[in-house]
Amino acid sequence: MDHDFISKKELLELTGISYGQLYRWKRKSLIPEDWFIRRATFTGQETFFPKEQILARIDKIIHMKDDLSLDELADMFSPNLAGSMIKLEDLTKQNIVSKSALDLFVQHFGTAEAYPFQHILYAYMVERLLVTGEMSLDEGKGLMQVLESHYPHFQGKPCELIFVRKMGISAFALASSASELYFDHSVKVVSRLSVASCLEELKAKLT
Template identity: 85%
Template sequence: MDRDYISKKELLELTGISYGQLYRWKRKNLIPEDWFIRRSTFTGQETFFPKEKIMARIDKIIHMKDDLSLDELADMFSPNLTGSMLKPEELIAQNIVSKATVDLFTQHFGSAESYPFQHFLYAYIVERLLVMGEMSLEEGKGLLQVLESHYPKFQGKPCELIFIRKMGISAFALASNASELYFDQSVKVVSRLNVSSCLEELKTKLKY
């Protein structure tokens, strides 16, 4: 296997967790089934994992399991949206999104006392790109339209947001995480965001 993957033996040695913990977390859906990859080696069959993903996930589990139950962690890591209704002022008070993002959000969705969690996921993604200094407020309007129109089509499946510019014109696309996209040389890929990671981050922030 290449350097992007790590064997189960190496994983257990590096993290200090036990075989039992690893498979308990798998049963509790803290670690996705498709991260357990069986491959043939010169010693027989071995299990490998995508190194960056599994190391980050185990680090989060270890540091959060004293504050959250395994069921709460599983919900946080799940790509499924919650059914919660949230108020804009809650997210501003917790420094999750800025007032500028909320103003943009309410212009798009209209004024209401509370909004579905899914809509605030969109606001959180806009906030991420604004804070990075990679997107203008005007471009944020276009991003909200793309997310509202197309993100529900993924129905909880992992996807990636691709933000590009060509000759000063911006565009956004949503694609499955496995997609390989190629552009001509005049296209600048401004940012690629894993939407599932953004969802996980938002759920984490709302827990505290």
Template identity: 60%
Template sequence: MNDQDLISKKDLLELTGISYGQLYRWKRKNLIPEDWFIRKSTFTGQETFFPRQSILSRIDKIVHMKDDLSLDELADVFSPNVNDLMLTSLQIKERNIVSVEAIGFYMEQQGASGTYSFQAILSMYILDKLLQTGEMTLDEGKGLLQTLHDHYPKVQGKPCRIVFFRKMGASGFVLVSNPSELFFESRIRVVVSISIAECVEQLNMKLTSS
């Protein structure tokens, strides 16, 4: 993650209008992940920065939802206890969590099962998300599912991104932990870079509202 993807604490408070106390209260309530508080050296000393897109999106959601839900209820939305979640393919379809096509393709590639864990449903959700944009083909979706299957457990719970790239007609995926910088040779085109944390949040919102 480069400096353009970060926002300082001072700029964050000015831009959003929230107070220092609110920010750290939300942190204590687990509404904002500890990993998003990034300490960096600057010419004035140590300062705190945040992943810009993620923190601005999260604060916007907190501000708009806090009148309807308590902070503890919001914490359940943003940091769900998903370890015990298991849904059948029929439940996933009936609750309109992902498309029928994404469920079917996942089952073809990863094998059918009686029930599916949150990680499996998350993989279906990300697959569906990329297919819906038209940027990724079903054949490329095989690489996405394999990358998530092989490597997501290593970074689960940490800020990370799935990066989809192409080079001279070939495509690939990289799962990278934040904060980090990722540089490609000039012939590689990054098609899309998706925050896994945001996908987890979006999926949980669908699960709790459906």
């Protein structure tokens, strides 16, 4: 098994949680079903997890479960965005999204009193890449369009944003989180961003 995955046995030993806790958190939707990956090994079938994602999620659960109920945590981790409307002033007051990202957002979606949470998520993802210097403002416009056009097709399922460049030309793609993607050697993968992680971060900042 490659280093991007961790076995259930290793996970329990490394984190100190019990088998019962792990599956209780799964039943409460704190850990996505599709992170439990059954694969054949020389000893038979074993369960593996995407290592970076599961360790980050368990760390969050352990550190937040004393302040929030499991149901509240499940809501924070849920990709379900329906019904939430956010004002841009809520983002600026807390310095969640910069003026540059918000300007791009308003250019794309127009001016409104409040916006669906899902659209605010797009602004936050643009901000994440702008602040690192990995992406230009023009590329941010392209990203906004890709997110608006294609993210709804995932219908709340975990996915990942892949940002690549080839000979100075940038492109964005959305793929299922468990996807293995291989590119031509001339393609540079600038960034891979978990949409679920961005969603969780944004919800936590707005809480």
